[in-house]
Amino acid sequence: MTAFAKPDFVSFDTFDAFCDIYAARSNFQKVPSYVVLSPSRRGNAVSTQDKHVSQFKRRSEAPFFSDKNIKDLEERYLSKISKFTSMLPASEAGGESGSAWSKKRDMSDYTTWMTLDVITDLLYGETLDLLRSDKYRWIPNAFRMVQWRNLICMNYPTLLKGKMDRILLWPARKELCQLQNWTYGKSRDEAYRGEDETKPNLFSVMKSAEARRAGDSSVDGIVKDIWSESMFLLAAGSESTATTMSVTYFYLAHAPELLKRVTAEVRSAFIDAEEIRSGAIFDSLHILQACILETLRIAPAAPNTLPRVVPAEGAHIAGHYIPGGTTVGTSLYAMQHNAMYWDRPDSFVPERWLARLKEETAKEIAATASPGFAPFGMGPRNCLGWRLAWAEMTVALARVLFLFDMRLESDAPCCAKRGGGEECEPDFPGYITMAAKGPYVEFRRRQDEAVVASGECGNPRRRSGPSVAT
Ligand code: HEM
Numbered sequence: 001m002t003a004f005a006k007p008d009f010v011s012f013d014t015f016d017a018f019c020d021i022y023a024a025r026s027n028f029q030k031v032p033s034y035v036v037l038s039p040s041r042r043g044n045a046v047s048t049q050d051k052h053v054s055q056f057k058r059r060s061e062a063p064f065f066s067d068k069n070i071k072d073l074e075e076r077y078l079s080k081i082s083k084f085t086s087m088l089p090a091s092e093a094g095g096e097s098g099s100a101w102s103k104k105r106d107m108s109d110y111t112t113w114m115t116l117d118v119i120t121d122l123l124y125g126e127t128l129d130l131l132r133s134d135k136y137r138w139i140p141n142a143f144r145m146v147q148w149r150n151l152i153c154m155n156y157p158t159l160l161k162g163k164m165d166r167i168l169l170w171p172a173r174k175e176l177c178q179l180q181n182w183t184y185g186k187s188r189d190e191a192y193r194g195e196d197e198t199k200p201n202l203f204s205v206m207k208s209a210e211a212r213r214a215g216d217s218s219v220d221g222i223v224k225d226i227w228s229e230s231m232f233l234l235a236a237g238s239e240s241t242a243t244t245m246s247v248t249y250f251y252l253a254h255a256p257e258l259l260k261r262v263t264a265e266v267r268s269a270f271i272d273a274e275e276i277r278s279g280a281i282f283d284s285l286h287i288l289q290a291c292i293l294e295t296l297r298i299a300p301a302a303p304n305t306l307p308r309v310v311p312a313e314g315a316h317i318a319g320h321y322i323p324g325g326t327t328v329g330t331s332l333y334a335m336q337h338n339a340m341y342w343d344r345p346d347s348f349v350p351e352r353w354l355a356r357l358k359e360e361t362a363k364e365i366a367a368t369a370s371p372g373f374a375p376f377g378m379g380p381r382n383c384l385g386w387r388l389a390w391a392e393m394t395v396a397l398a399r400v401l402f403l404f405d406m407r408l409e410s411d412a413p414c415c416a417k418r419g420g421g422e423e424c425e426p427d428f429p430g431y432i433t434m435a436a437k438g439p440y441v442e443f444r445r446r447q448d449e450a451v452v453a454s455g456e457c458g459n460p461r462r463r464s465g466p467s468v469a470t
């Protein structure tokens with residue numbers, strides 16, 4: 001199906017069109033309005049239109065996001081995951097004993113705090129500790145307002161002319177300034193900071209001489225480069241991963257039988273929470289991986305049309321001739337809900353992935369675009385940070401299921417509103433990336449046996465391998 005979103009903008013929802021637009025062989029540039037995703041005219045990895053600048057930026061940042069480096073950074077992101085899991089059943093005023101359920105937790109908050117703690121450490125070598133302190137908790141809220149403004153400006157770039165956005169989109173003005181000032185300060189500190197080889201971060205890569213673009217190695221240039229990248233990476237590195245995790249909690253909390261199966265799978269594969277890391281055993285947790293793949297399908301974190309410009313000579317997209325200069329794109333949400341590829345496209349059905357998981361790992365499936373599924377995009381402008389996202393969300397989710405029993409809050413408003421026979425849907429406004437709200441979930445230490453927390457008493461069980469549902 002082809003939809004005309006505006007007279008000069010055609011949106012598609014098929015995989016053929018997706019490949020014609022985004023594959024490496026295509027020569028479609030991003031639309032100029034991606035500039036809204038950068039605070040300065042220098043652009044950043046996501047906003048730049050120029051193929052050579054994009055290649056340069058991706059070449060310099062790719063080693064940081066490689067499999068090897070993500071493994072080397074493991075202890076750093078695991079320490080935040082441990083803090084995250086320690087917060088969930090924590091005792092509040094009034095106290096909670098080992099078997100009591102916690103107060104309800106808003107999982108979109110907890111996952112966002114955790115992922116922001118990870119990404120600020122990896123970008124600046126400094127953790128803001130949002131999980132424990134509320135000093136920087138304004139940042140995710142500010143990003144949401146800015147994302148709202150960015151989506152509107154990307155679709156109506158005339159708003160940027162004469163800075164009309166400042167007047168018409170005034171509710172986001174304060175947050176935009178606040179975020180820009182804060183990230184500018186961090187970027188300046190980072191540019192002047194000496195190298196700390198024990199704690200490499202992404203920007204040490206950018207500061208290194210060979211990674212500098214010829215002709216601009218001034219500190220001022222470095223500050224602006226770091227600043228431009230920061231504004232996008234802080235949002236991309238936290239919100240998308242956090243949303244995917246929250247939506248997975250949402251569906252699991254609504255499906256007690258599935259939750260039981262996936263929990264049993266994780267608990268039978270490991271003896272200790274600290275053992276849960278990316279790796280071979282992890283790859284055999286097929287039910288868990290199927291749940292994450294299904295979340296990436298049903299709630300892609302970048303749901304909207306990713307707009308590109310048709311080259312001057314025009315092009316054929318899914319058999320249609322489209323004149324040069326037209327804006328085109330495929331909405332990942334529309335493609336991943338297209339009944340041409342999926343039976344019951346609007347339902348959460350992790351079982352649909354199980355047959356495929358016997359042939360390919362979930363990580364390969366997530367990273368390689370296939371008919372009706374491309375959550376991390378495709379081609380020369382696909383997601384640069386997908387390996388980090390995958391590592392964080394799979395390990396964090398498995399550790400939570402291993403350590404805690406979990407249930408949906410009682411009287412969840414989504415269930416109360418639902419009509420007979422309807423399924424609940426998560427609340428996630430789609431800006432440039434999705435921003436989940438909720439779900440509210442309660443936790444208690446697992447009751448099936450003595451708690452198997454890290455460093456606690458030995459567990460006599462042997463790893464029996466995961467039970468894979470067929
Ligand atoms: C579940 C989590 C994530 C999802 C689903 C996701 C998805 C995507 C998608 C679909 C794109 C293509 C956007 C476009 O064409 O306009 C993209 C681009 C990008 N993502 Fe992600 N992302 C995730 C997490 C991350 C993380 C953790 C990072 C880094 C810390 C990151 C960094 C980037 C960058 C730098 C680009 C721009 C690449 C370019 O234009 O060359 N993403 N992401």
